[in-house]
Amino acid sequence: MLSSLHVPLTRSFCKCSHSIDPIDMVKYREVFSRRMAMAGLKPHHRIALGVSGGPDSMALCVLTAGWKNDALIGTDEATGCIDGLLAIVVDHGLRAESKDEADCVRHRVSKMGIRCEIACCDWRDGRPKQGHLQEAARDMRYNIFQNVCIQHRIGVLLIAHQADDQAELFILRLSRNSGVLGLAGTAFTCQLFPTYAYGYGETSSNLGILLVRPLLEFSKEDMYKICQGGNQEWVEDPTNQSPLFARNRIRMSLRNLTCECIFRSELQTIISACRRTRSYIDQICGSLINQAVTIMDHGYAVIDLEKLDPSNVDDICLSKFVALVLQFISQRHRPVRGSTSQLLLEYIRNFPCRTSLTAAGCYLCAAPGSRGTKLLVCCSLNSPQWSKMELSCKYFYEGQEHCIPSEVEQIIMDGKSYSNHFVPDASDVHFLNVTSSESVLSEAKRLNILSESTHRSILLLQQEETKHFKSKNELVSDRDLRHGVTSVSTPSEPLQSGQVCHFMKRFLVEWKLCKKSTRDALPVEEIGCNWDMEGGNQDYLCRFCVVGHDTVAEVRHMIDADWLYLASLSKCQITEQCQQQKIQSGSKVEQRIDEKNLCSDYVRLSAQRALQSLKSIPVSARRGLPVLVNPQGLLLSIPSICFKHCPYLLVSAVFKPRVPLGGGHSSFI
Secondary structure, eight states: OOGGGSSSSSOEOOOOOOOOOOOOOHHHHHHHHHHHHHHOTTTTSSSHHHHHHHHHHHHHHHHHHHHHHTTTTOBBBTTBBBBEEEEEEOOOOTTHHHHHHHHHHHHHHHHHOEEEEEOOOOTTTOOOGGHHHHHHHHHHHHHHHHHHHHHTTEEEEOOOOOHHHHHHHHHHHHHTTTHHHHTOOSSSEEEEEEESSSSSSGOOOOOOOOEOOOTSSSOOHHHHHHHTTOOOOEEEEGGGGGGSSSHHHHHHHHOOTTTTTHHHHHHHHHHHHHHHHHHHHOOOHHHHHHHHHEOOOSSOOEEEEEHHOOGOOOOHHHHHHHHHHHHHHHHOOOOOOOOHHHHHHHHHHHHSSSEEEETTTTTEEOOOTTTSSEEEEOOOSGGGGGOOOOGGGGGOOSSSEEEETTTHHHHHHHHHHHGGOOOOOOGGOOTOOOHHHHHHHHHHHOOOOOOOOHHHHHHHHHHHHHHTOOOOOSSSSSHHHOOOOOOSOOOSOEEEETTTTETTTTEEEEEEEEEEEGGGGGGGOOOOBBBGGGOOTTTOOOOOSSTTTTTTTEEEEEEEEHHHHHHHHHHHHHHHHHHHHHHTTHHHHHHHHHHHHHHHHHEEEEEEEHHHHHHTTTHHHHHEEEEOOTTOOOOOEGGGGTTTTTTEEEEEEOOOOOOOOOOSSSEEE
């Protein structure tokens, strides 16, 4: 916890003394305006700012407010604040002073004419441990940013990362042996997708929040000058001085370097070269996805290996391509890398495909009837991440008032149009054939991007930070070990009628029982259930099928027993049995038997149609389909293949992953 740090607990407000040289705010504003245009942003767009109160975020406030004011956007009559601009201050609640500090930051930001809102963290699982403090705080902060943006219908979030942050991240990732893709640093623009799908049914959006970092061309020193030029104070976070955190150690080491100016210049040059390489690889992967990948409605992908032609694709591009497809199908956050990446690379190069493979939350095998020329990528149910269904119903909003505005789509299109002009040719890509962080540095030295002294300094920084780094198991997290992993075939918590869940982060599932008044609207062949009106039940449940009188259902994935159950229902002999009972019964009983016959006939026909549909779905893909069962575990519906026990049971399952194929828009210009 922060109280264990040997630094003051209270943030201090600072203000630069006047510099001898005048500060050229016009230059800063011109560069900022150009970067905003590169992202596809215009002054009239609704924008949120992530503000901590430090020099970086205060400089971001100064430049964004000036950018809006220069365009004569105007102010809100009720608040007097700049139209379409919201600053978000996150109170992490980890120190006693945090609330007062957040209030102070809000006051100073509001004086700039920017509407400001404080959002407090809710640490439901208790405070994060010291070693994971910064990571946990960052994750919480971004979740809050997304929630606030969605609530205010704001689709763009600006973050104040600057060039020195990129330098620190480069050394940090170098110590983790990242390749050229990781060494490219953070993206200039990218889509940030929430943990849960927002929206309601078909209105849910996959646009996410557009995250923009417009200050990547500015240094830390520039941040101080911009604050001074804007006559703004800032707060210094005492935790930034603690050597317990990796970034702080790297930051302090960078300050102690001799010839720091030359070092930083060359370091930014190699980062830029890595970013150009990544831009080229991303473009190649996007093209490969468009020409060789088909996403099926039932939640699996088909890769056409003949169109992909893996033998003629560079290793780094092919590895990234496979990783993107697998991350989409599994919807796992952790990237595919290391030995798993090498295994997948060897597998996909073995053309035609003759074997199967389980990796990175996916099951890969040859598509039936393709003779190994097409590859199936299905969700692997053995992955620990499928230990629990995610109920997202409370995160869904009825109506349109909370949906992200459609202007985000146009902003992304404009940003892509701009960035496409900066994607380099293969001849201008320096690190396409490198295989490790060491080879990136060696190639940069050979190309005279790095001098001997800078190369040596980077290696020393890398070695120093590597000593502090403790490797983690990429396959099973500490949380999995502590809490265990339950079988995914076990139904999760109940789903109420009318609620929506995001099953396995892949399917939007909803169910409800329709009213009796809708019976006449159903097709003639689907009418056959008798509704129990006794007791005033508002849902009028069928008294003959397994739907019963429960108002909840549960969702799990499909298992082999479901296929056998459908086969049994499709050959149901209840009608013949009831005919014999009818002969021996009175008229009132005969009526109930006739009703039961009709219900049984509907189930039998529905099962027959479902079996026919299942034949078109590969066996490996069937296991990932969502299934609805009652609290007793009896099968109610397999919505993806239109099976249900009763025509008045309304169920839908739409394949709508949280993160789209390719990970969404990003730009590394």
